[in-house]
Amino acid sequence: MPATWFAVASAVVVAIPILSIFVIGFGSDPDTWQHVLTNVVPRAGARTFWLLLFTGIATAIFGIGTAWLVTTCDFPMRRFLSPALVLPLAIPSYLAAYAFGEFLDFTGPVQTAYRTIMGYRSARDYSFFDIRSLPGAVLVMSAVLYPYVYLACRSMFLMQGRAAADVARTLGASPFRVFWKIQVPMARPAIMIGLTLVMMETLNDIGAVEYLGVQTLTFSIYDTWLNRGSLAGAAQIACVMLIFVVGLLWIERQARKQQRFATHKTTAMVAKAVRVRLGGVRGLLATGFCILPIILGFCIPVTVLGGFSLRRLDEFLEPRLLDALWHSVLVAGAAGIITVILAFLLTYAVRNDRSTLSRVASRVASLGYGIPGTVLGIGVLIPLAGFDNMLDGALRQWIGISTGLLLSGTGFAIVYAYSVRFLTMAEGTLDAGFQKLSPHLDMAARTLGRNSRQTLWQILLPNLKPAVLTAGLLVFIEALKELPATILLRPFNFNTLATLVYEDASRGMPQSASVAAMIIIVAGLVPVVLVSRSLDRTS
Numbered sequence: 260m261p262a263t264w265f266a267v268a269s270a271v272v273v274a275i276p277i278l279s280i281f282v283i284g285f286g287s288d289p290d291t292w293q294h295v296l297t298n299v300v301p302r303a304g305a306r307t308f309w310l311l312l313f314t315g316i317a318t319a320i321f322g323i324g325t326a327w328l329v330t331t332c333d334f335p336m337r338r339f340l341s342p343a344l345v346l347p348l349a350i351p352s353y354l355a356a357y358a359f360g361e362f363l364d365f366t367g368p369v370q371t372a373y374r375t376i377m378g379y380r381s382a383r384d385y386s387f388f389d390i391r392s393l394p395g396a397v398l399v400m401s402a403v404l405y406p407y408v409y410l411a412c413r414s415m416f417l418m419q420g421r422a423a424a425d426v427a428r429t430l431g432a433s434p435f436r437v438f439w440k441i442q443v444p445m446a447r448p449a450i451m452i453g454l455t456l457v458m459m460e461t462l463n464d465i466g467a468v469e470y471l472g473v474q475t476l477t478f479s480i481y482d483t484w485l486n487r488g489s490l491a492g493a494a495q496i497a498c499v500m501l502i503f504v505v506g507l508l509w510i511e512r513q514a515r516k517q518q519r520f521a522t523h524k525t526t527a528m529v530a531k532a533v534r535v536r537l538g539g540v541r542g543l544l545a546t547g548f549c550i551l552p553i554i555l556g557f558c559i560p561v562t563v564l565g566g567f568s569l570r571r572l573d574e575f576l577e578p579r580l581l582d583a584l585w586h587s588v589l590v591a592g593a594a595g596i597i598t599v600i601l602a603f604l605l606t607y608a609v610r611n612d613r614s615t616l617s618r619v620a621s622r623v624a625s626l627g628y629g630i631p632g633t634v635l636g637i638g639v640l641i642p643l644a645g646f647d648n649m650l651d652g653a654l655r656q657w658i659g660i661s662t663g664l665l666l667s668g669t670g671f672a673i674v675y676a677y678s679v680r681f682l683t684m685a686e687g688t689l690d691a692g693f694q695k696l697s698p699h700l701d702m703a704a705r706t707l708g709r710n711s712r713q714t715l716w717q718i719l720l721p722n723l724k725p726a727v728l729t730a731g732l733l734v735f736i737e738a739l740k741e742l743p744a745t746i747l748l749r750p751f752n753f754n755t756l757a758t759l760v761y762e763d764a765s766r767g768m769p770q771s772a773s774v775a776a777m778i779i780i781v782a783g784l785v786p787v788v789l790v791s792r793s794l795d796r797t798s
Contacts, residue, residue, distance in 0.1 A: 263617045266608035269601040270623035273679050276638025277501070277626065283641055284498040287491035295483075295495045303479040304499065310396055310468075310475060311458050317401035318457045321552045322408025323450060327438055328549060330416040333534040334542040340549040342791035345410065347403045347556025349783035351740045353466025353761065354776050355403045356396075357769035358560035360470060361567075363390045391472045399471065400461050402556035407460075408453035410790070415449040416442060451510075458507050462500065463631040465743040466761050476500050477743065480633040484747065490637070497634040504629050561780065567773030574774045579759065583775060587755040590670050590745075591738035594677035595731040601678065602685035602730060603723075606693050621686070628683035632676070632743030639676045640748060643667035668750055676744040681737050685730040692726025736782050 328334070329341040347355075363369050365382055379385045389395060443450075468475045474482075476496055484493035537545050574580055605624055608617045630638070644667040651662045666672060720727075742757040749758060756775045763772035 263608045263620070265604040266617050266620040266624070269605055269682070270620040272601070272675075273624045273627050273682060275642050276635055276676075276679060277630065279641040280494050280497045280501065280634065280638045283491060283637075284494040287495065291489065291491050292495055295492055295499075299479050299483070299492075299496060300476070300499055303474055303476045303496075306393065306473055307462070307475040307477075307503070309393060310400070310473060311461055313393075313397040314400040314404065314461050315454050315458060317397060318405040318408050319450065319454060321401065321405040322453060323412050323443065323446070325405075325549050325552065326409045326412035326416055327442065328545050330413055331438070331442075331535060332537050332545060334537040334545040336546050336550075340546070340553070341413075343553050343557075344549060345406050345787055345791050346553060346784075348406045348790075349780055349787045350403045350557060350560045351466075351742070351757070351779060351783070352400055352403050352460070352464045353470065353742055353757075353764070354564065354779065355556065355560045356399045356467035356470045357760070357764045357776070358563040359390050359395070359399055361769060362559055362563050363388065391470075393473050396468055396471045396473045398555070399467055400457075400464070402552060403560075404457045404460055405552055405556070407456040408450060411449035411453035412446050415446040455507055455510075459504070459629055459631075462503060462507075463633075463743060465633060465746065466757075466764070470764055476503070477631055477633050480637070481743070481747065484637065490641075494637050494641075497637050500631060500634050504631070508629060564769075564773045564776045564780070567770040568777045571771075571774055579754070580775055583754040583756050583759040584778065586670070586753060587739050587757070590673045590677065590755065591735045593670075593674045594681065594738045595735040597674065598678045598682050598685045598734045599689070599727055599731045601682055602689050603727070605682075605686050606689045609690075625683045625686060627679040628681065630680065632680065632741060632745075633747060635676050635680055636744045636747030639672055639679070639744075640667055643672055643675070670750065670753065672748040673745055676748055677734070677738045677741060680741070680744065681734045684737065685734050688730035688733060689723070689726050692723045733786055736786060739782050740779055 325340075325344050329337055329344070361367055370387055373385070373387070374380070377385065390398070462475075462477060464475075465477050465481055468478050469481075476499060480493045480496045480500070483489050483496060601624070605621050609621050627635070644664070647662070647664045647667050650665065654660045654662055666675075739755075740757060742761055745755055745758050746761065749755070754762070756779050759775045760769070760772040760779070763769060769776075
């Protein structure tokens with residue numbers, strides 16, 4: 260029972276920022292609402308909608324297409340491309356935007372080569388694709404986010420699609436007809452999960468859309484709060500964004516409604532099913548189609564930012580970079596520890612107490628990942644600032660001492676936001692670890708004289724060590740890359756690696772922050788490599 264109340268407390272920690280946004284949003288001046296709904300939401304909302312729509316279409320095309328090719332067909336370089344298609348996940352969208360901006364700039368290699376070949380002398384002589392636009396933002400987002408769809412669809416095609424496809428092929432169906440009529444409908448739940456993650460990440464982005472000049476709802480929150488000084492207006496835009504999030508989750512649930520396909524244990528014959536051999540031109544086209552997103556989402560950002568960083572190796576020891584690295588490790592490490600503890604309490608409560616209360620607490624605690632970082636920043640700041648002001652006022656009245664901002668003006672606010680946002684990730688990892696431990700372990704330990712606490716410390720935790728370490732590592736790396744919440748909540752003169760890159764890019768000097776950017780990318784490669792290795796074993 261104590262574990263259940265700990266789980267409820269964890270759910271309250273997540274729910275407080277969400278409730279705070281609605282409290283300040285609907286408790287402010289109605290005139291502010293009128294201004295937001297008349298002047299901000301229509302334009303920013305329209306740009307957000309089109310960005311989500313076209314990014315969703317692009318990621319669906321590349322994610323579904325590449326997943327189907329590597330699982331169903333055999334073509335040149337397939338075994339290499341299958342795990343390599345996950346690599347763009349290591350690139351945060353804001354780093355990809357900075358890299359594409361430099362790559363496609365007037366002085367970049369693409370336009371320079373184009374002018375040389377065509378004989379042009381200045382920008383007035385020709386027109387060229389403008390990366391700082393809505394289409395440019397769609398290109399950047401889809402290039403680094405399509406692996407969410409790819410991973411979900413690839414797993415579905417491997418588990419269910421291959422067996423069903425073999426049956427359809429024996430009945431005379433062509434490979435494309437099998438893909439369109441059987442495998443895609445069967446993969447629809449996985450497709451919707453992948454697309455929902457893509458759109459959540461697109462909504463969360465602030466660095467890329469600001470750099471590319473696309474004013475979305477996320478950027479409007481940042482601009483309204485920090486540049487215009489209206490916290491109430493920012494909270495109201497955040498309320499609108501939460502409606503976007505709820506709408507996305509509702510669409511995802513409706514798309515998966517009554518979509519259930521049984522997954523039987525795969526026999527060796529099915530697991531080793533013969534792929535459709537693509538040779539000649541078709542094989543080259545399949546290889547090119549799979550290579551293209553890797554080049555766009557991974558090779559270009561790494562080449563551009565890596566080239567800049569190699570010319571600035573001396574900056575690895577600069578005080579500003581070392582300070583940012585230390586701050587990043589500090590807040591990301593604290594968030595990893597706290598998040599794993601909260602996630603463990605949640606999963607342990609659900610395992611031991613299958614009551615409605617524990618299940619509801621788990622559901623509420625999982626809402627954090629769907630909240631964009633800018634929205635979460637406002638939701639975290641409001642209760643922490645209220646607590647600071649209440650404590651400061653009370654101590655001034657009682658003993659004449661001013662405490663200042665103890666929580667809202669420190670790194671605690673950042674750690675709180677990270678913990679709320681990434682709790683779902685840690686909970687999912689630990690829940691998967693618990694699923695591998697039979698409930699009979701607990702029963703056997705109890706029959707041998709161990710109480711609940713001894714069973715936890717001597718039996719469960721040692722067996723859960725890999726899952727705990729994995730959950731902590733994933734949260735640490737995601738926190739290392741997090742930008743929107745960090746920008747809004749960081750104290751004065753407090754930079755992480757992500758905000759250091761953002762500041763330099765905002766001044767038009769992304770090359771100056773290339774060293775910090777490469778540290779973020781290298782850290783992000785760790786979970787991607789683990790996923791790639793697991794994919795390689797199942798290919």
